[in-house]
Amino acid sequence: MRTVMDSDRAHHADPAVPPPTSADVARLAGVSRATVSFVLNNTAGGRVGERTRAKVLAAADQLGYVPHAAARSLRAGRTGLVLLVGSAVPIGPLFSGFYRDLQDALHRHGYTPVLLGPTAGSGEAAARAWAELRPTAVLCLTPGLTPGGVRILLRSGTRAVLTLGTPPVAGAHALIMDQSEVGASAAAHLLERGRRRIGVVMPADPALSLFSAPRLAGVRAVAESAGAGAVVEPLPLDYTEESAAELATRCRELTLDGLFGYNDEYAMLAQRALQDAGLDVPRSVAVVGADDLLLARLLRPRLSSVRMRLTSGEELADLVDRVVADPESAPVDRDLMTVQLIARESS
Amino acid sequence: MRTVMDSDRAHHADPAVPPPTSADVARLAGVSRATVSFVLNNTAGGRVGERTRAKVLAAADQLGYVPHAAARSLRAGRTGLVLLVGSAVPIGPLFSGFYRDLQDALHRHGYTPVLLGPTAGSGEAAARAWAELRPTAVLCLTPGLTPGGVRILLRSGTRAVLTLGTPPVAGAHALIMDQSEVGASAAAHLLERGRRRIGVVMPADPALSLFSAPRLAGVRAVAESAGAGAVVEPLPLDYTEESAAELATRCRELTLDGLFGYNDEYAMLAQRALQDAGLDVPRSVAVVGADDLLLARLLRPRLSSVRMRLTSGEELADLVDRVVADPESAPVDRDLMTVQLIARESS
DNA sequence: AGAACGAGGTTACACGTGTAACGGTTACTC
DNA sequence: GAGTAACCGTTACACGTGTAACCTCGTTCT
Numbered sequence: 001m002r003t004v005m006d007s008d009r010a011h012h013a014d015p016a017v018p019p020p021t022s023a024d025v026a027r028l029a030g031v032s033r034a035t036v037s038f039v040l041n042n043t044a045g046g047r048v049g050e051r052t053r054a055k056v057l058a059a060a061d062q063l064g065y066v067p068h069a070a071a072r073s074l075r076a077g078r079t080g081l082v083l084l085v086g087s088a089v090p091i092g093p094l095f096s097g098f099y100r101d102l103q104d105a106l107h108r109h110g111y112t113p114v115l116l117g118p119t120a121g122s123g124e125a126a127a128r129a130w131a132e133l134r135p136t137a138v139l140c141l142t143p144g145l146t147p148g149g150v151r152i153l154l155r156s157g158t159r160a161v162l163t164l165g166t167p168p169v170a171g172a173h174a175l176i177m178d179q180s181e182v183g184a185s186a187a188a189h190l191l192e193r194g195r196r197r198i199g200v201v202m203p204a205d206p207a208l209s210l211f212s213a214p215r216l217a218g219v220r221a222v223a224e225s226a227g228a229g230a231v232v233e234p235l236p237l238d239y240t241e242e243s244a245a246e247l248a249t250r251c252r253e254l255t256l257d258g259l260f261g262y263n264d265e266y267a268m269l270a271q272r273a274l275q276d277a278g279l280d281v282p283r284s285v286a287v288v289g290a291d292d293l294l295l296a297r298l299l300r301p302r303l304s305s306v307r308m309r310l311t312s313g314e315e316l317a318d319l320v321d322r323v324v325a326d327p328e329s330a331p332v333d334r335d336l337m338t339v340q341l342i343a344r345e346s347s
Numbered sequence: 348m349r350t351v352m353d354s355d356r357a358h359h360a361d362p363a364v365p366p367p368t369s370a371d372v373a374r375l376a377g378v379s380r381a382t383v384s385f386v387l388n389n390t391a392g393g394r395v396g397e398r399t400r401a402k403v404l405a406a407a408d409q410l411g412y413v414p415h416a417a418a419r420s421l422r423a424g425r426t427g428l429v430l431l432v433g434s435a436v437p438i439g440p441l442f443s444g445f446y447r448d449l450q451d452a453l454h455r456h457g458y459t460p461v462l463l464g465p466t467a468g469s470g471e472a473a474a475r476a477w478a479e480l481r482p483t484a485v486l487c488l489t490p491g492l493t494p495g496g497v498r499i500l501l502r503s504g505t506r507a508v509l510t511l512g513t514p515p516v517a518g519a520h521a522l523i524m525d526q527s528e529v530g531a532s533a534a535a536h537l538l539e540r541g542r543r544r545i546g547v548v549m550p551a552d553p554a555l556s557l558f559s560a561p562r563l564a565g566v567r568a569v570a571e572s573a574g575a576g577a578v579v580e581p582l583p584l585d586y587t588e589e590s591a592a593e594l595a596t597r598c599r600e601l602t603l604d605g606l607f608g609y610n611d612e613y614a615m616l617a618q619r620a621l622q623d624a625g626l627d628v629p630r631s632v633a634v635v636g637a638d639d640l641l642l643a644r645l646l647r648p649r650l651s652s653v654r655m656r657l658t659s660g661e662e663l664a665d666l667v668d669r670v671v672a673d674p675e676s677a678p679v680d681r682d683l684m685t686v687q688l689i690a691r692e693s694s
Numbered sequence: 695a696g697a698a699c700g701a702g703g704t705t706a707c708a709c710g711t712g713t714a715a716c717g718g719t720t721a722c723t724c
Numbered sequence: 725g726a727g728t729a730a731c732c733g734t735t736a737c738a739c740g741t742g743t744a745a746c747c748t749c750g751t752t753c754t
Contacts, residue, residue, distance in 0.1 A: 018424075019481075019504040021740055032704050037742060049702060064502045069479040070417035070426070071740035074709050077365075079417070091443060103464045115462035117450045132416040134366075155411040157366040239641065265642060272645045294586060295612060295642060298619045368710055379734050384712060396732060418710035421739050 020063040029059035036060070040067070073134070078157075081135040082111045082320065087142035089207055092291060094308060101313030102139075109317050111136065124149050131156035137320050138162070143210070145169055160323040162334075173323055174333035179211050183218025185306050185339045186260040186288040187232075191222065193347055195258030195286055197231045198223060199251055201266045204238035212262045215290070219260055235259075237266055244273035252277065257285055258347075264289035264296040264305055271299060271346060286347035301345030311336045367410040376406035383407070387414070420481070425504075428482040429458045429667065434489035436554055439638060441655060448660030449486075456664050458483065471496050478503035484667050485509070490557070492516055507670040509681075520670055521680035526558050530565025532653050532686045533607040533635040534579075538569065540694055542605030542633055544578045545570060546598055548613045551585035559609045562637070566607055582606075584613055591620035599624065604632055605694075611636035611643040611652055618646060618693060633694035648692030658683045 022040070026033040031052055038047045039056040048056075059065075073079040084102065091099075099115065106113040116130070127149030130138060138153055140163035150161050150171040161172040168174035183200070190198055200216050203209075216234055223230040233254055235247050247270055251259065259274070261267025267289030271281055279285055281301055289296055292307035311334070319334055369387070373380040378399055385394045386403040395403075406412075420426040431449065438446075446462065453460040463477070474496030477485060485500055487510035497508050497518040508519040515521035530547070537545055547563050550556075563581055570577040580601055582594050594617055598606065606621070608614025614636030618628055626632055628648055636643055636652040643650035658681070666681055 019502060023740080033741085034705080034743075035703060038703090041742080043743080047702070052702080064499060066475055066478040066499065066503045068421070068481060068740050070421045070481065071709090072479075072742075074415070074417045074421055074711090074739095075741040075743090077709070096438060096443075100464060113464075115464075117447060117460075117462075128413055131413040132419075134415060134417065152411060152413065155366060156413045241641075241644065268642060268645055294588075295615060297588065298615055298646070370710080380711085381713075381735080382733060385733090388712080390713080394732070399732080415710050418739090419712075421709095421741090422711045422713090424739070 019068075020065045022065065022067070024063055025056065025060045025065050028063060029055045031056060079134050079136060080110060080112045081133055082106050082113045083130055083133065083135045083138045084113055084115050085130070085138065085140045085142060085145075086115060086117060087210065089210060093293075094291065094310065098310045098313065102316055103313070105313035105317035106320065109321055111317075111320070124152060127152045131158065134158070136160075137324050139175070139316075139320070140164060140172075141175070145172065147171055159327045160320065162320070162323070168331070168333065171331075173331050175336055176333055177336045179214035180218030180221065181337070181339050182290050182306050182308065183215035183220075183260065184222045185218075185341050186290065187219040187222035189288060189304070189341050189343065189347060190258035190260065190286055191226050191230065193258070193282075193286055196229050197233070197254065197256045198258040198260060199233045199235045199254065199256040201237050201247065201259065201261040201263075201270050202234045203262055203266060204236045204243070208262070215260075215262060237262075237270065239266070239269065241269070241273070244269045245277070248273040248277035248279065251285060252279060259285050259287045261287065261289040264291040264293040264303060267303060267305070268296055268299060271303065282345065282347050288341075288347050292342055297344070299346070304344045304347040305342050307340045307342050309338050309340070366415075367412045369412065369414070371410055372403065372407045372412050375410060376402045378403060387412075426481050426483060427457060427459045428480055429453050429460045430477055430480065430482045430485045431460055431462050432477070432485065432487045432489060432492075433462060433464060434557065436557060440640075441638065441657065445657045445660065449663055450660070452660035452664035453667065456668055458664075458667070471499060474499045478505065481505070483507075484671050486522070486663075486667070487511060487519075488522070492519065494518055506674045507667065509667070509670070515678070515680065518678075520666075520678050522683055523680055524683045526561035527565030527568065528684070528686050529637050529653050529655065530562035530567075530607065531569045532565075532688050533637065534566040534569035536635060536651070536688045536690065536694065537605040537607065537633055538573050538577065540605070540629075540633055543576050544580070544601065544603045545605040545607060546580045546582045546601065546603040548584050548594065548606065548608040548610075548617050549581045550609055550613060551583045551590070555609070562607075562609060584609075584617065586613070586616065588616070588620070591616045592624070595620040595624035595626065598632060599626060606632055606634045608634065608636040611638040611640040611650060614650060614652070615643055615646060618650065629692065629694050635688075635694050639689055644691070646693070651691045651694040652689050654687045654689050656685050656687070 022036045023033050026036045029036065035048055035052060036056050039053050040060060103113040123146055127145065131153050134157050137160040138158055143165045145163045145165060147170040150169055153161050154171060162175050163169055163172045164175050164177055187198060198219060200219050202212050202216060220232050223232045233256060235250055237243050237247050251274060259270060261270050267287055271287045274281055274285055281287055288304045288306065290306040292305040296303035296305055323329060323332060369383045370380050373383045376383065382395055382399060383403050386400050387407060450460040470493055474492065478500050481504050484507040485505055490512045492510045492512060494517045497516055500508050501518060509522050510516055510519045511522050511524055534545060545566060547566050549559050549563060567579050570579045580603060582597055584590050584594050598621060606617060608617050614634055618634045621628055621632055628634055634650060636650050639652040639654035643652055670676060670679060
């Protein structure tokens, strides 16, 4: 506990004294509430004279008046809210930068971006909760929004819903972030390097299966199209060194010659374990990760990786602007991610 | 562009048809609006009979009625909003877990947590913007909130403001996350290992100085208290391999024998560069990082690190509950972080 | 001089809710 | 059989805004 200083005396607002309203400002300035509104929102040019204008501003300042967003948007019938519904998985630098970028861009466009963790049971119940806020747009960066949920949102006045999801969710614009491309890119590279028995490091954490499952599927798809002889083996890993050691022995038993890590982090863990188990990278096993982390370049051999790039926040904000402006338009789809394989010494 | 399917026909809500209100529900059910409100909020036990109750629910469901949060909180005079103002620096797994945890806990306590990036010019202007939302509480996890900003918030009805900041901000409860302890812990360890010429890896990114500056200060404080002979040398690093190589040569020129990395990531980069430059770790230079990342254990020698633990979200949510319940109480302060040095082979 | 006009300000209503206060039945009690 | 309680529902107001429509002057035009 800190000692109570004098300046702390007034640290609380007396609940008996409610926050000042525009009516209070009007009273103090000796004008009508409408005038206050005109001044504070400087509506319609020279509606109000310079003298009263000054009086109003002074009064507002003296009272510490702050408009009530709820009342305002109730009256206006719309909020500038854009709900950004994030995924539950721990986000790396890629996504955290993307979110920041996107928020900035939306802010510049006059919206009020709000980040929301996925509510428990992200189905229609969540959609209802979001709809209560009467957002202008909803960007759902995690799959799971149902057509029913979209209907609820649109019915409640949301002008545009953009969501991930395969297949595209009826009624919503489609954001596409095809994780299978990541696996496909890695697999193609490994096949090109002559590898035929490919292990795929899969996080044991079920929350990550959202990302890992499609990446595995991408590997599978490419392997199958490569004809017979190509084998794909999923290898669970729970992000500990012990688990990685087991994975390495498993790798040897299965005589795998290629390894795709779900992630650079998982790939790094796996590569280290392989080396500790006496396997040569890349001679006996080639390793590829994903994310292109700088840290992965510290390993020897340096880790090959699938680099992902996300759309700029500005582009996405522009898209939001467009679909909000014309809610009647046909559903749009936008690919958020491009992948590129960066080959280094590990493969 | 996706082909327009039949089910997409109704993908937009006709703007001419406004979202249904409780009045619409009342009309459809053939009851008064008050009854609708009683049913939907199931107020006061058996106010309304089973038959009409069912009718109301059916009507609400049929119309897809969703209450209007703004109107509701306008009437109620309070929102359950808790603003979580995050910092601008890219967050690692530690903080991202903390935020998630905190959001869950607040949700369980009946609040509506909302994550906000720090608005540009996080001064009184930001406070005003936050105050417009009439939040019940504001948790500012980044310094920069001024006493004036706190006054604005409290004046506008916010029942509790908790913020980081040294010294504590007048009027607000104090959240303490003393980054200097991180540096202090590392420095104490290095001194104990007999190192006297300590380099501190400092991120070149100015946004990170929020964290790095106090950590450096912590190192300095401990070094000074250790008496003469202890030298502290800040070493800029911009998170590239080239920059790390320069840092290594700088290290050699200065004949440093200990290195504290701002971060495990920065420390890993530095350690690798030292080794590439032919310096032995830990014999000639001992290295300590911070964050205790699993990845840092993959290096050889494995990286020593300062492990940080943050308060559980539940504890913090409890605190919020308490200070919200009694806004008149004296300012509380709460330490959010504890540090612990994990010694490994790199030091 | 009377009409037309613009500048400066006000009145009055609507937005969608929650709830206190108030009826009107019906059934039960003495 | 009148009082009364329990039950079920309604009427009416308040929350804090924005803005269309209206009013009141002083000024300018014909």
